[in-house]
Amino acid sequence: MSDEEPQEEVWTFGGSRVSSDGKRVHAWIDPNGVPLLYAAKGTYAIGSLYKVKVLRKGERTTRYGEPQYTGERTSEEFREGLWAEHKAAEATLALKAKERADKRDDPIEDAIDKLAYLISTVPVSQRTNLRAYVISRLMKASK
Known part of the structure; x- marks a missing residue:
């Protein structure tokens, strides 16, 4: 294969995988059966x-342009294995997304946000007294 200009190969789309830093990537299997991971762009049919x-160039394989569907697919057995890996990766990615959402769901910050909103609804001339009341209540709770 030329090291100077891109050559055409037929690859199999392997679906989603989880990168080493926990992000979604797409797996492409080259003609030698080697899975290569690329940024998840586009939608393709697994298998x-x-x-x-x-x-x-050496160990580096660079993909150019948009892959073009050939109208063919791999054997059912190989395709089923790719789907299984894809589903496992999707489940892992969904769990990581849920964990990130749970980390953002901070009950203390939610309570402070609600209290800040309520304080903002009180006339300016009375806010200092309301703040003092809130601090007093918090101090009593910490005893």
Whole structure:
């Protein structure tokens, strides 16, 4: 294969995977059966074959342009395995997303936000007294 210009190869789309930093990437399986991971862009059919323009330089494989669907797919057995890996990755990514959402769901911050809103609804001339009341209540609760 030329090191100067991209060549066309037929790759199999392998679905989503989880990168080492916990992000979604797409797996593409090259003609040698080597899975290559790329940024998740586009929507492709798992187990289907695509014409891909690639440039190989040593250990590095660079993909160019949009993969083109060939209308063919791999064997059912191989395709089923790819789907299983994809589903496992999707479940892991969903769990990580839920954990991130749970980390953002801070009950203390929610309570402070609600209290700040309520204080803002009180006339300016009475806010100092309301703040003093809130601090007094918090101090009593910490005894």
